[in-house]
Amino acid sequence: MTEPRKLYVKSFGCQMNVYDSRRMADTMAPEGYVETAAAEDADLIILNTCHIRERAAEKVYSELGRVRVMKDAAAAAGRNVVVAVAGCVAQAEGGEIIRRAPVVDLVFGPQSYHRLPELLARTARDGKAVDTEFPADDKFDQLAQPSAAAIRARGVSAFVTVQEGCDKFCTFCVVPYTRGAEVSRPAPKILAEIEHLAVAGVREITLIGQNVNAYHGDGPDGRTWTLPRLLARAAQIDGVGRLRYTTSHPRDMNDDLIAVHRDLPELMPQLHLPVQSGSDRILAAMNRHHTRADYLDIVRRLRQARPDLALTSDFIVGFPGETESDFAETLSLVADVGFSGSFSFKYSRRPGTPGAEMDDQVPEDVKSERLQRLQDVIDRQQETFNRSCVGKRFDVLFEKPGRHKGQIVGRSPYLQPVPVAAPQSLIGKIAPVIITEAVGNSLLGTLVQRPERTPETTPEREPALLCAGA
């Protein structure tokens, strides 16, 4: 029997990339590849890159320096290692990657990974290859479904891509260029994927997309389905106890979607809703097509629909032209909303985006100082939120053994890790826990002895958490 070959995939960036990396592993499984966590043992190394963060391309090149050392060591031992770069940096840089880093054998974009076996065969036959096309075929149709064992090994929560790409062209963002126009998968295919995951034991599904709430896929009834309809149908699938969706744009946060936060107990009371800035002037310069008042109104309506909803967001500080008074507007929006946590970054120029060409770029030291002030406020809000969870009873989805004997770890509805003393048999199940202490971002608690909630029963609604401004 031939030894299975080993595949190492390093995923950078967002959940979309984590999902894509898993699907790459699924695509290579029928070709005799098994995943390894040790890059130095791998026969195929894939770096699945992200272009959102600062100096994304430089980080990839420096990682490739480490990969080159591994490839040389393997060659000295008589073993050939194939190196591939995938994802958004691959899409943006194309063949330039091979010119700058000759260790790379294959470059392919986010729309090509279903062709991985064919691309690798081409690389073996003809030498280095680049594929950054936007093919007409639907990659999801070509992808192999993971086995039940592979799904179980990845845990009780899973991502399912429902939509890719973006037509919104925020002036700081490369996604519309690297991932292309908005495309939604047909609802029946998404639902079949969720059923497959649920049968294998997955209990929590996060629907993902660059603009997930712009979802508009073909429904089984021949009509166009939107995200609320898809969520409602997914909630009916046996075994699905929890649903989430990310990442959303405020422009697509309509009444129907707000209503499912009220009506669907399986939809967790946590929403990531990027706002980027609290200043209307900067929001307009970012081409966000919403105002500060629009955002605050959405938050108000969401909390009316689901009083225990916790919100997180993304912020960019130091966008070109941002004055101290614009930044003060961002701080005041944060105070008005009261987030349970957020991501914040300094603006950095992305080649090819309008923001990169704008005059009045903000000096680096000013950006750093503003970022620090914003992060201090966000950290305090997160601590306040976590402390406000103490004394509450949460349904926790248990994921894995804890670090201590007799302990298992799960996630609260707000995604905080919750380690408790409980039997391993609860892994993969949802059980109630009384929260006794907040330590950092984790919540400690005590298991409440009662049967697991089934997806058909309505969970108790907790009273509003102490989200400032709620």
Ligand code: SF4
């Ligand atoms: S909505 Fe804006 S930030 Fe989000 S992916 Fe599209 S262009 Fe980028």
